[in-house]
Amino acid sequence: MNTDAHIQQLVADACLACFDAQVDAASIQVQQTRREFQGDRTVVVFPLTRHSKLAPPATAEALGKHLVASADVIVDFEVVKGFLNLTLATVHWLEGVSAALLDARFGLAPTGSKPQVLVEYSSPNTNKPLHLGHLRNNFLGYAVSRILEANGHPVVKAQIINDRGIHICKSMVAWKHFADGETPESSGLKGDKLVGKYYVQFDLEHRRQTEERVQSGMDAEEAKNEAPILVEARDMLKAWEAGDAEVIALWKTMNGWVYEGFDATYAEMGVSFDKLYYESDTYLLGKSVVEHGLEQGVFYREENGSVWIDLGADGLDKKLLLRADGTSVYMTQDIGTAIQRFEDFPGLDRQVYTVGNEQEYHFKVLFLILQKMGIEQAERNFHLSYGMVELPDGKMKSREGRVVDADDLLHEMAQTAREIAQDRGRIESMSAEEQDRLFKQVGYGALKYFLLKVSPAKGMQFDPEASIDFLGNTGPFIQFNFVRALSMLRKADLDLDQTHWHLPTATQIDKEEVLLIQKALELPEIVAASAAHYDPSVVANYCYDLTKAYSSWYNNHPVLNETDEALRSVRLGLSALCARNLRTGMGLLGIEMPERM
RNA sequence: GGUCCCGUAGCUCAACUGGAUAGAGCAUCUGCCUUCUAAGCAGACGGUUUUGGGUUCGAGUCCCAACGGGAUCACCA
Numbered sequence: 001m002n003t004d005a006h007i008q009q010l011v012a013d014a015c016l017a018c019f020d021a022q023v024d025a026a027s028i029q030v031q032q033t034r035r036e037f038q039g040d041r042t043v044v045v046f047p048l049t050r051h052s053k054l055a056p057p058a059t060a061e062a063l064g065k066h067l068v069a070s071a072d073v074i075v076d077f078e079v080v081k082g083f084l085n086l087t088l089a090t091v092h093w094l095e096g097v098s099a100a101l102l103d104a105r106f107g108l109a110p111t112g113s114k115p116q117v118l119v120e121y122s123s124p125n126t127n128k129p130l131h132l133g134h135l136r137n138n139f140l141g142y143a144v145s146r147i148l149e150a151n152g153h154p155v156v157k158a159q160i161i162n163d164r165g166i167h168i169c170k171s172m173v174a175w176k177h178f179a180d181g182e183t184p185e186s187s188g189l190k191g192d193k194l195v196g197k198y199y200v201q202f203d204l205e206h207r208r209q210t211e212e213r214v215q216s217g218m219d220a221e222e223a224k225n226e227a228p229i230l231v232e233a234r235d236m237l238k239a240w241e242a243g244d245a246e247v248i249a250l251w252k253t254m255n256g257w258v259y260e261g262f263d264a265t266y267a268e269m270g271v272s273f274d275k276l277y278y279e280s281d282t283y284l285l286g287k288s289v290v291e292h293g294l295e296q297g298v299f300y301r302e303e304n305g306s307v308w309i310d311l312g313a314d315g316l317d318k319k320l321l322l323r324a325d326g327t328s329v330y331m332t333q334d335i336g337t338a339i340q341r342f343e344d345f346p347g348l349d350r351q352v353y354t355v356g357n358e359q360e361y362h363f364k365v366l367f368l369i370l371q372k373m374g375i376e377q378a379e380r381n382f383h384l385s386y387g388m389v390e391l392p393d394g395k396m397k398s399r400e401g402r403v404v405d406a407d408d409l410l411h412e413m414a415q416t417a418r419e420i421a422q423d424r425g426r427i428e429s430m431s432a433e434e435q436d437r438l439f440k441q442v443g444y445g446a447l448k449y450f451l452l453k454v455s456p457a458k459g460m461q462f463d464p465e466a467s468i469d470f471l472g473n474t475g476p477f478i479q480f481n482f483v484r485a486l487s488m489l490r491k492a493d494l495d496l497d498q499t500h501w502h503l504p505t506a507t508q509i510d511k512e513e514v515l516l517i518q519k520a521l522e523l524p525e526i527v528a529a530s531a532a533h534y535d536p537s538v539v540a541n542y543c544y545d546l547t548k549a550y551s552s553w554y555n556n557h558p559v560l561n562e563t564d565e566a567l568r569s570v571r572l573g574l575s576a577l578c579a580r581n582l583r584t585g586m587g588l589l590g591i592e593m594p595e596r597m
Numbered sequence: 598g599g600u601c602c603c604g605u606a607g608c609u610c611a612a613c614u615g616g617a618u619a620g621a622g623c624a625u626c627u628g629c630c631u632u633c634u635a636a637g638c639a640g641a642c643g644g645u646u647u648u649g650g651g652u653u654c655g656a657g658u659c660c661c662a663a664c665g666g667g668a669u670c671a672c673c674a
Contacts, residue, residue, distance in 0.1 A: 358669070554637085
C-alpha cells in the first residue's frame with residue numbers, strides 16, 4: 001500500500017475513534033504539504049467537519065492528536081486552518097526507497113494484468129514523406145502504447161496505411177509523365193521523397209493547365225475540375241479499382257519505394273508497429289455491415305438508394321454511409337475496420353485512435369454508430385485527439401512544399417546535439433560510432449520531449465528558425481542528470497540495476513532529501529494517471545520535476561565524498577532510484593538515456 | 598449559425614481533477630567550477646489566471662454570458 005492510501009485509512013480509523021463517524025477512506029483528501037509549512041503530507045479536513053460537528057481547526061487538532069498517539073509512522077502534526085499537516089517518520093521514507101530499489105519493475109504494473117488494447121497511430125498517405133505532424137502523431141501514439149503497457153495492458157500497435165485513392169494516383173500520373181523512369185536506385189533519392197516529388201509536380205502541372213484553360217476563356221471551376229491531368233488521375237483510379245494489371249504494377253512499385261522510405265524514417269524515430277492494415281484491403285469493408293444496420297433499423301435508405309444514419313436525436317447531423325451508386329465512404333470503411341479488428345483480436349477490450357483534432361466529429365459519429373449497432377466495445381473506444389502543429393505562417397501544406405520534413409528535422413537535431421557535445425560534452429574517449437549514437441539519443445530526445453511535454457489537446461507552434469532548446473525543461477537536461485547519477489554509481493562500483501542496496505534506516509536525512517524521496521516514490525501513481533488520461537505529458541512533466549529536484553539536491557549534498565558511511569549509502573541508493581525512475585519514465589516516452597554525455 | 602477544444606508571467610508550458618501565498622523553463626540581470634559531469638546550481642525581475650456574473654467554507658479548475666484563437670458540421674479523404 002502506498003503512503004497516501006495508508007494515511008487515508010489511518011484518518012478514516014481516527015474519524016471512527018474521535019467522532020464515531022464512518023468515513024470512506026478513499027474520499028479523504030491527502031496531498032503533498034506545501035514547502036512553506038512543516039510536515040510531509042497534508043489532510044484536507046474541511047469535508048470532515050460535518051462528521052466532527054466541530055470547526056475545521058478543532059477537527060484537525062483532534063485527528064492529529066489521535067494519529068500521533070496511535071500510528072507509529074506519524075510522529076508529529078501541525079494544524080493550519082483546515083489543513084492537518086503530518087510529519088512522517090524518516091524510517092518510513094527510507095524503507096520506501098529500499099522497497100522501490102528491490103523492485104526491478106518499480107512503477108510498472110504486472111504485464112498482462114489488464115485487458116488488451118489496440119493503439120492506432122501514424123496512418124500515413126503513401127504519396128508524400130512524413131513531416132512534423134507525423135512526428136507528433138507517432139511519438140504520441142508510441143508513448144501511449146508504452147504507457148498502457150506499463151499499466152499492464154497488452155498493446156497492439158497498429159497503423160492503417162492509406163495506400164490507395166486519388167491522391168496516390170496523382171503521384172503515379174506525374175511520375176509517368178515527368179520522371180523519365182527515375183527510381184530510387186537511379187537517382188539515389190529516398191523512395192518516399194521521390195514519390196512526394198511527383199505529387200508536388202502533379203499539383204504544379206494541374207495548376208498550369210488550369211491557368212492555361214482559364215486564359216483561353218474557360219470557367220474557372222470547370223478548368224480546374226476537367227484539367228487533362230486530373231482527368232487522367234481519375235481514370236487511373238478507375239483502372240486501379242478495375243484491377244488493371246499495368247496500373248496495379250506501377251502502384252505496387254511506387255508504394256514499395258514509399259515503404260522503404262517510411263521504414264527508414266520509423267527506424268530513426270524509434271517507433272514500430274505490430275499490425276499493419278492497408279486501405280487497399282479494407283476499403284470495401286463495411287458494406288455488409290451497412291446491410292446489417294439496415295436490418296436493425298439503425299440506418300435508413302433514401303429514395304435514390306443512398307444509406308444514412310440520423311443522429312439528430314444525439315445532437316449531431318445526418319451522416320452518409322453509402323453513396324447512391326453503392327460505393328462506400330470513409331465512415332463505412334472505418335466501421336468495417338473497427339469490427340474487423342475486434343475479430344482479429346478477440347481479447348481486444350478497446351481501441352485508441354491517435355488522430356488529429358480535425359477528425360473529432362468523425363470519431364464522435366463513428367463511436368456513436370458502433371454503439372447503436374450494439375458493438376460491445378463501442379463505448380470503450382477513444383479518440384486520442386491532438387492539436388495541430390503549425391508553422392509561424394500557419395498550417396503546413398505539403399502540396400506547396402511548406403512542410404518541416406521529418407528526416408530533415410531529425411538530422412538537424414542530431415547535428416545540433418553534435419555541436420553542443422563538441423563544445424561541452426565529455427566525448428573524447430568515445431568511438432565515432434558511440435558519438436553518433438549519443439548525438440541521436442540527445443538530439444532525438446530533445447525533439448521527442450519537446451513534442452510530448454505539451455498535453456495532446458493543445459495545438460502548438462513550431463518555428464523552424466528558432467531551434468529546439470537543449471537547456472532548461474528539455475530532454476537533454478533530464479538525460480544529463482541521469483548521466484551524472486550513473487557516473488557516481490560507476491565510481492562507487494555499483495550497478496544501477498542491482499537489487500541489493502544497503503540503506504541504514506536510522507540515518508538522519510534533511511528536508512530536501514525527504515522531498516526528493518517523496519517525488520521518487522510518486523512514479524507508480526504518475527504512470528497510472530498518465531494512462532488514465534492517455535496523456536504522456538504527465539510522465540514528461542514528472543521526469544522534469546524529479547530531475548529538477550535531483551539536480552538541486554545533487555548540488556549541495558555530497559555523495560561519494562560523504563564521510564558518514566550510512567549517509568553515503570542512503571544517498572547512493574537514492575541516486576540510483578532517481579536514475580532508474582528517469583530511465584523508466586523517459587523510456588515510456590520512447591526516449592533513450594545515454595551512459596555518458 | 599450549431600457543436601467541440603483552447604485562452605495562465607514578454608514567449609513556451611505546469612498546477613495531483615474544487616484546497617493553503619498560482620509554479621517551472623526561455624529571455625534579461627547577479628553570484629557559484631582546487632568536491633562526485635557547469636548540458637548544472639542559487640538569486641533577482643516578471644501575474645487582476647481574457648472579461649463580467651454565479652455556485653460555496655474555498656474557484657485557474659464547476660455553471661452562465663461575452664470576447665479572442667482553432668477545429669468541425671460534404672454522395673471529400
